[in-house]
Amino acid sequence: MGSVAVLEQSLPEDPAARRRRGIPRGAWVGIVPFTLYVLVFLGGPLYEVIYGAFTTTGGSLTWHNFSQTFSQPEYRSAFEESLKISVVTSLLGGFFGVWLACAVVTAGPRSPLRRIVGSGAGVLAYFAGVPLAFAFIATLGRYGEATTLLGHVGIDLGASGFDISSLTGVELAYVYFQVPLMVLLITPALEGLRPEWREAATGLGASTFGYIRHVAAPVLAPAILGGLLLLFGNAFAAYATSYALVGIYVNLVPGWIQQLISGNVLVDENGIGLALGVEMIVVIAVVMVAYGLLQRRATRWLR
Amino acid sequence: MSSDHRQPAKRTRGMALAVVVAGTLAIALAASSGAASGATNWSTATSATSGGGLSALIKAAKAEGTLNVIADPKNWADYGVEISTFEKLYGIKVNDENPLGTSQQEITAVQDLGSQSRAPDVVDIGQSYALANASLFAPYKVAEWSDIPAANKDPQGRWWNDYGGYVSIGCNTSIVKVCPTSFAQMTNPEYKNDIALDDPPTTANSAFSGVWAAALANGGSLANIQPGITFFQTLHHDGNFVETPGLPAAIASGQTPIVIDWDYNNAAETGLNKAKFKWTVAIPTDASFAAYYAAAINVKAPDPAAARLWEEFLFSPKGQNIWLEGYARPIELPTMIKSGSVNKTFEKLLPPVAVAAKYPTQAQVTAAEALIAKEWAASQS
Secondary structure (H helix, E strand, O other), X not given: OHHHHXXXXXXXXXXXXXXXXXXXXXXXXXXXXHHHHHHHHHHHHHHHXXXXXXXXXXXXXXXXXXXXXXXXXXXXXXXXXXXXXXXXXXXXXXXXXXXXXXXXXXXXXXXXXXXXXXXXXXXHOOOOOHHHHHHHXXXXXXXXXXXXHHHHOOOOOOOOXXXXXXXXXXXXXXXXXXXXXXXXXXXXXXXXXXXXXXXXXXXXXXXXXXXXXXXXXXXXXXXXXXXXHHHHHHHHHOOHHHHHHHOOOOOOHHHHHHHHHHOOOOOOOHHHHHHHHHHHHHHHHHHHHHHHHHHHHHXXXXX | OOOXXXXXXXXXXXXXXXXXXXXXXXXXXXXXXXXXXXXXXXXXXXXXXXXXXXXXXXXXXXXXXXXXXXXXXXXXXXXXHHHHHHHHHHOOEEEEEOOOOOHHHHXXXXXXXXXXXXXXXXXXXXXXXXXXXHHHEOOOOOOOHHHOOHHHEOOOOOOEEEEEEEEEEEEEOOOOOOOOOXXXXXXXHHHOOOEEEXXXXXXXXXXXXHHHHHHHHOOOEOOEOHHHHHHHHHHHHHOOEOOOOOOHHHHHHOXXXXXXXXXXXXXXXXXXXXXXXXXXXXXXXXXXXXXXXXXXXXXXXXOHHHHHHHHHHHOOHHHHHHHHHOOOEEOOHHHHHHHOOOOHHHHHHOOOOOOOOOOOOHHHHHHHHHHHHXXXXXXXX
């Protein structure tokens, strides 16, 4: 889930706040180490990926790698499946995340529920990858703890058609980290909804529905959409969770990249893997720009 | 080496970057180390004899003091013991870079690191990688060269097979009542949701070989892997196949009660899980498919003498018996059995093979890989 950390770095700074504080001369020296770090560990690999995608192993310019990714059905279906799983799990995660965040925010700032959910979400949003996959196998797998307990009370998960080694299993695991991430993303926006607005609306004769429709929804919409975009990027770049649960049965783009650039079977297909990487970078870049724009709107009411 | 699996993490080409940073410096370093090894230039020696004999080689290797190996997991065919024994024997420090890496990563490291001091001296890679990249390797023949069958080595000595194994069926007897001993039995409905490959066959050579073995059992041949793909499609369709890769954690949790993998990997699981359940290993009676890995010396090895000494050590009876202890079949096993230098205790622990395997040609491997790459994903959906 490295993508989230990267995306968060890119939160646009509020220009008004910058004017108010004023930036002292020479302050740029402070960001030199960080800039170097980014150049070496992001810029370098980025150059390698893009350069490799556009060149043959001999070093001459080529479009072959990209044309392969567009013409071969397995790569196309990988993109479709990656997009599908990202959309489905970000919508599910977004829905339940907003629901949970609403419940928590209405519980009031001092309620224990809020503190528990807040810190829980902070931890669980980053619980992903192989550990998450094996946690699911140990819980809901064929001989998992929950499966066994349910078996004792007469519920046979296996016979009911549920199987953790399936697309449903992978989506379930993804939603597990998507929900808490949405809670983290949306809680500040919900907290920004001032009680006065509601009182004012009610005072002017608005029903609850009218308040939500004309006040809360328009104020929250950019934040919710932005949150959904982040969840999308999060799921799009995720890979290890799915790999440990079902191998390549769920056919995802990062899975192909792994097979192409570091497998033990497909020889000399590096370039196609790099081309897929470039295409993923493009998708994530679009998501980030859209997120940045939405974030600017979302913060307008939250100062 | 190639452990293929065991580490499904995202991989980047970060290594290439290090080249950019350290490239120039390293060329200077390597040039000086080449000159320091005295009378013999070991980087061009094609055998210990041609360089002045084994004791001269040992002396030069000790002077270098280090050896860089890559992608040798400690518990894979007992590489951990190979390394520690070598270190103790010669007082040479062995750096095992990226122990869980894959064959492709080994090749990438050799290409990208050039003659830097941290470049791999030796590699242990899948056969097709050795053939495709032979120009990266130095011609060298170990003392036991004549004990290696002609089909298992490059005539020029740029690579040669080191150890291998058979495709086998590992089985958890506390979950599975009657363990299958053939591919034919695996279609039985009693194995519903039981059977896994250790990794996807597009990533791991072991799983790829598992599909090929299934092809042999189902009317296919070394020229035709298609029946293997169809076999797993049927298993998948009937619900006998588990999509979860049969990684050690999946085996330990019972999620994958039957795993098709190299016999040495399955045999290692027996020991790892003996406290919880019995894990049996059988070589399928209807298919013998084996493959060897290949050893090679980096033509630009920063420690050329240590690299050659390491190979001499691995192919001496001592090194070969350590692989055998890790349940792998060393390439010299037949001649060692004949000469009596084999460790009989370890030899007895190998799962018995009914029919000796035949090996595919490189053209057959390439064709089979292309077919798997094209059809596997679709056959499983």
